[in-house]
Amino acid sequence: MNLRNITSIAIVSITVLLLNSCSSDPNSPGLEYMPDMYRSPAIEPYVDYGEIRGRENKEVKMLLSAKTPPMGTIPYYGTDEQEVSLMLPYARKANTSFELSHGMFGAELTDVDEYTLAAADMNPLKLTADNSEAIFAEGKELFMNNCSHCHGAKGDGNGPMMENGSFAGVPDYANLKELSDGQLFYSIYYGKGAMGAHRSIINKKEIWTIVHQIRSIQNPDYGKFDSTTTMATEVIVDSIPVEVEIEEHH
Template sequence: MKKNFKAISTKALALTFGIGTLFSCVSDKDSPGLEWMPDMYRSPAVETYVDYGWVKEEVNPEAVMKQSAKHPPLATIPYQGKVEDLEMYLPYHRKASSFAAVTHGLQEKDGWRLTTEEGDAEYNAAAADKNPIQLTEDNQKSIFSDGKELYEINCAHCHGEDGDGKGSMVQSGAYAGVPDYSNLKDLPDGQLFYSIYYGKGMMGAHAPLLNKKEIWTVVHYINKLRFEDYGAATPQKVETDTTVVVEDTVQ
């Protein structure tokens, strides 16, 4: 009896081992083999801000905006920061180009405002916009260091540390067509802002990543890369004329 039991358990062991070996043999060496409970290996890829009802131009009304976090309603602003920074949190007054939905995925249904005008009308108009953050002797050091930090996190991998257009992505051969800032000396600040905000050509929109204050800060930093002597002009000693009303140029 004891012998019998031993024989059976040996056979059972050999069988289990044999079946296990067979099942674990797969030709693809990157595959873990047979998965008994795949959910434990792969969790469903539910991500924020992804509209699963709209995949590759196909609409599935069942799933529209059900499974993912929604964008905040249009014109929602974060309640944070200082009161004097409030304007910076208000929506950007310029609209995206009419083709931004196709070129940069900026869909009106997600709250992006697209112009109905053809071509680069809004981009051209942006040339008139001035940087609302004015450089002064006192603030420029911290603005440049904040700008440098933002630039190194968000831009340098394409544009290069010095703005020569040879970031690591370009050097690796993964990416091309990034301009050297020194060839863009004539570009007005307002258009730098517009392109960073909505994207341009192969560059994506940075509006979801940086707020307006951060973009204007980066614009100051790019100017430092574009122009050697960029910075607050050394104040000159002038006779104070108390009859002159000094206009506030901050927008």
């Protein structure tokens, strides 16, 4: 074979290769010589790799693709600032004594009495004339689904679990008025005494919603708005226009 033949064979093969690599389908990249260099093998949690581009991967089909998120990660709830701040990890730690009794898997523990410190925590979910109805409606539903079997629909501590004798020692909310919102949250979140932790059952926004609900069970006027006063109770609400407050005091 002489040089000319080699050159013409090379030219022909390169031309054939180039022409073949094009495709008339505008959505197709054509012939791919090294697909794993531009197709990322990265595992994406919500992608089902059981079927890729018409090809079936029997080994990975029907496997769990979404992985359990690590402890302490923040769920994504849109871009609403208040919504996001309610979902940040709870700053208060569980007491070391809770570790075995209340299933504190993955929680940070401390010997400090954070329950007492939680007395200073305010409910970050503020009631306004616009949102109170929705908050109490949701709070009632959450309470009926998660708490009333022990605490009773009226919060008097006489739920069906108490009445049929399978549980004891549930307090009447009327006797818990001294507890601050922050302490209610702490006890619901980590549990207390014979009550288990609810941190894995309901989220923080839901717990703060239930805290409002407990307050309205304790005081039927709690969170009631009318046209003259912004709220019938002494609860301070962030969104009260300043003028209204000043008028009230004069």
